[in-house]
Amino acid sequence: xxxxxxxxxxxxxxxxxxxxxxxxxxxxxxxxxxxxxxxxxxxxxxxxxxxxxxxxxxxxxxxxxxxxxxxxxxxxxxxxxxxxxxxxxxxxxxxxxxxxxxxxxxxxxxxxxxxxxxxxxxxxxxxxxxxxxxxxxxxxxxxxxxxxxxxxxxxxxxxxxxxxxxxxxxxxxxxxxxxxxxxxxxxxxxxxxxxxxxxxxxxxxxxxxxxxxxxxxxxxxxxxxxxxxxxxxxxxxxxxxxxxxxxxxxxxxxxxxxxxxxxxxxxxxxxxxxxxxxxxxxxxxxxxxxxxxxxxxxxxxxxxxxxxxxxxxxxxxxxxxxxxxxxxxxxxxxxxxxxxxxxxxxxxxxxxxxxxxxxxxxxxxxxxxxxxxxxxxxxxxxxxxxxxxxxxxxxxxxxxxxxxxxxxxxxxxxxxxxxxxxxxxxxxxxxxxxxxxxx
Amino acid sequence: xxxxxxxxxxxxxxxxxxxxxxxxxxxxxxxxxxxxxxxxxxxxxxxxxxxxxxxxxxxxxxxxxxxxxxxxxxxxxxxxxxxxxxxxxxxxxxxxxxxxxxxxxxxxxxxxxxxxxxxxxxxxxxxxxxxxxxxxxxxxxxxxxxxxxxxxxxxxxxxxxxxxxxxxxxxxxxxxxxxxxxxxxxxxxxxxxxxxxxxxxxxxxxxxxxxxxxxxxxxxxxxxxxxxxxxxxxxxxxxxxxxxxxxxxxxxxxxxxxxxxxxxxxxxxxxxxxxxxxxxxxxxxxxxxxxxxxxxxxxxxxxxxxxxxxxxxxxxxxxxxxxxxxxxxxxxxxxxxxxxxxxxxxxxxxxxxxxxxxxxxxxxxxxxxxxxxxxxxxxxxxxxxxxxxxxxxxxxxxxxxxxxxxxxxxxxxxxxxxxxxxxxxxxxxxxxxxxxxxx
Numbered sequence: 027x028x029x030x031x032x033x034x035x036x037x038x039x040x041x042x043x044x045x046x047x048x049x050x051x052x053x054x055x056x057x058x059x060x061x062x063x064x065x066x067x068x069x070x071x072x073x074x075x076x077x078x079x080x081x082x083x084x085x086x087x088x089x090x091x092x093x094x095x096x097x098x099x100x101x102x103x104x105x106x107x108x109x110x111x112x113x114x115x116x117x118x119x120x121x122x123x124x125x126x127x128x129x130x131x132x133x134x135x136x137x138x139x140x141x142x143x144x145x146x147x148x149x150x151x152x153x154x155x156x157x158x159x160x161x162x163x164x165x166x167x168x169x170x171x172x173x174x175x176x177x178x179x180x181x182x183x184x185x186x187x188x189x190x191x192x193x194x195x196x197x198x199x200x201x202x203x204x205x206x207x208x209x210x211x212x213x214x215x216x217x218x219x220x221x222x223x224x225x226x227x228x229x230x231x232x233x234x235x236x237x238x239x240x241x242x243x244x245x246x247x248x249x250x251x252x253x254x255x256x257x258x259x260x261x262x263x264x265x266x267x268x269x270x271x272x273x274x275x276x277x278x279x280x281x282x283x284x285x286x287x288x289x290x291x292x293x294x295x296x297x298x299x300x301x302x303x304x305x306x307x308x309x310x311x312x313x314x315x316x317x318x319x320x321x322x323x324x325x326x327x328x329x330x331x332x333x334x335x336x337x338x339x340x341x342x343x344x345x346x347x348x349x350x351x352x353x354x355x356x357x358x359x360x361x362x363x364x365x366x367x368x369x370x371x372x373x374x375x376x377x378x379x380x381x382x383x384x385x386x387x388x389x390x391x392x393x394x395x396x397x398x399x400x401x402x403x404x405x406x407x408x409x410x411x412x413x414x415x416x417x418x419x420x421x422x423x424x425x426x427x428x429x430x431x432x433x434x435x436x437x438x439x440x441x442x443x444x445x446x447x448x449x450x451x452x453x454x455x456x457x458x459x460x461x462x463x464x465x
Numbered sequence: 466x467x468x469x470x471x472x473x474x475x476x477x478x479x480x481x482x483x484x485x486x487x488x489x490x491x492x493x494x495x496x497x498x499x500x501x502x503x504x505x506x507x508x509x510x511x512x513x514x515x516x517x518x519x520x521x522x523x524x525x526x527x528x529x530x531x532x533x534x535x536x537x538x539x540x541x542x543x544x545x546x547x548x549x550x551x552x553x554x555x556x557x558x559x560x561x562x563x564x565x566x567x568x569x570x571x572x573x574x575x576x577x578x579x580x581x582x583x584x585x586x587x588x589x590x591x592x593x594x595x596x597x598x599x600x601x602x603x604x605x606x607x608x609x610x611x612x613x614x615x616x617x618x619x620x621x622x623x624x625x626x627x628x629x630x631x632x633x634x635x636x637x638x639x640x641x642x643x644x645x646x647x648x649x650x651x652x653x654x655x656x657x658x659x660x661x662x663x664x665x666x667x668x669x670x671x672x673x674x675x676x677x678x679x680x681x682x683x684x685x686x687x688x689x690x691x692x693x694x695x696x697x698x699x700x701x702x703x704x705x706x707x708x709x710x711x712x713x714x715x716x717x718x719x720x721x722x723x724x725x726x727x728x729x730x731x732x733x734x735x736x737x738x739x740x741x742x743x744x745x746x747x748x749x750x751x752x753x754x755x756x757x758x759x760x761x762x763x764x765x766x767x768x769x770x771x772x773x774x775x776x777x778x779x780x781x782x783x784x785x786x787x788x789x790x791x792x793x794x795x796x797x798x799x800x801x802x803x804x805x806x807x808x809x810x811x812x813x814x815x816x817x818x819x820x821x822x823x824x825x826x827x828x829x830x831x832x833x834x835x836x837x838x839x840x841x842x843x844x845x846x847x848x849x850x851x852x853x854x855x856x857x858x859x860x861x862x863x864x865x866x867x868x869x870x871x872x873x874x875x876x877x878x879x880x881x882x883x884x885x886x887x888x889x890x891x892x893x894x895x896x897x898x899x900x901x902x903x904x
Binding site: 059176300320323 | 488495498501614618762763767772776777
């Protein structure tokens, strides 16, 4: 082992940062054997020096300014774990690259907004920009898409990218709990934030999806053009109805190539119970990749958590340790930044697929015929129909019925038109619930 | 793109080789963009020049001797797709490394037998030895273990590594078919060889497992010290009994660290129907990796097939294209060959786990009491017991009963002792069926 050590600077010592510090210290010998050189922690930056973070930082140089750490002569790799799509994370990562440091980041928001710019700078400087931990925590989905599938043409990538939502949906299904009760539990257990909006409304999933989309299709990152719907609207009735018809509801991020461009969408999705993605329960994440050569790959594992995320960060660091100075391994986004295609958005209304629709209607003669006519007017054909008074479990008043429709493949536009007319017809006792089906 | 092209030589143009040739030709622009340099096919070696392989080899230099191709000045990377653990594959790969060529191989048998030797030569020469396609076809399990999980300490790796067996077990379960009927179908569909021994008796799984074991535990490869049991002994009664008690039978390769060494075993295994590995049906493969930081990762996808396997081979080639000459990316087996620990085998009789036992007994008074006593004598406690006359589906004669026992955790030695005594007692109408449970 004749090589000089690789010197690491970490900005942001929260749960992930502390786990990383402990890995670098506790597994120093293992890492040196596997990487062919020592990896040493040289500098850290965090807000409060006095806080006990469960890791030993006494021998490490402390920086108050992440930009100063990023540009410091004492480090070779800058690890950004501060989060946020603006400064100081953005400024610090740019400073690191401009100072000739490789960068590892777990910051999905930063990449979703500035990923192409940062990839371009890294390339110009011949530096490595790694971000495995930014999507799906400990699951090596970035490495798989960027390195393992190099010769594949990807057609679709989709996944469960937010553990909070999947945890809540799993409990709603398994225990028949309400959304509100699950949220309270998730908050008590630390799976959801006090303000859960970012998770439950799908924005976290959207950030991650934007990164996967770029890698899948060689396109520029576009996090602002994602159709996003969260899970806060889902009721136990929806989950029961799904189960009765052989489906399970998952919050998916889906990116796929269509004739009119790239579809990026995040929404509660009906997946057949036998599908691999339907088996993913609790806080576990999973990503399915469909490509011409490899068919379908599914990767599942922990999407969050200090150690699992730090595992991905340290994998990225080790890849840098194994590379040689000045030699970039692969473009950060799979192809050189200049070769990324402009993002062409496929409009959501052009989306084609099956739909699962649950209607609470007044129990009157002719209601179903009227609904069926509206669907037919839009050229929507139905795969299955369930109409009945709900049993004892029902929460519907006695003068109401539930109708569930599963459509054959149709367009979002047709479904929205039909539902709008059905609402106008005045038969509905509540807003229609509409779920896209993904197979 | 100022770099010189990377020149490839392929020995063995069967299904995988032909798919690879077509990828290199059909996706040349994509690969060049992603790798930063062109990848060109410069030489091939195969037995019969005249055979139509569905790929264009007219512009490529043809070699009759794989060793000559391996050492040829016209190539930078030698791709070995001939198979077999002896010559010419072994000689050709060695010749390539000695001549300073990087090597990509899909040859599990070669690696299981000579992997450490080849890794050592590659290291000495500063060359890359890649073999993603040797285990689980298109699933990037080698890359995940070798690169993504660098900082993890792996405790167990297990998986469905043979598509033929999984296809047969799936059909036996879904359609109630016999082993023999499934085998015939699998042969007709090309999923099983005319002589299926290598697949159905578990040897193919064992070769792949030996490679995963080395990567998981940093130990030398030892394919000869694997406990191997195939699926040819499994009956529809076993599968029905498993289903009734919430289990599914899968042929698993399992490697785990125990106090007395490394356990490597291939056998039909009872897995709870809700376990991720139980969901893998048909020819699909899956690998589960358990490690201290990342918890459990599960990767699933196609374990065979020309294009899926060629996808892995070309991913390996692209990794070489992105590296720079003379710079090895990572040791082939995760740590330098000299740092691999000697393989210390944990004896199979020391294996600890739960067991699923199916006994066909004569319907006589005291039989169950006698069996229960024998289990108790060995200190085996029972989690569940099912004893009954089988219904109309049964194949047992009228004077027989089936007893199914599920044990709590015990040792292989205890189970074997108990079963031996039970057989000696003379109550069994047929040999006991014993399955290990994996959770």
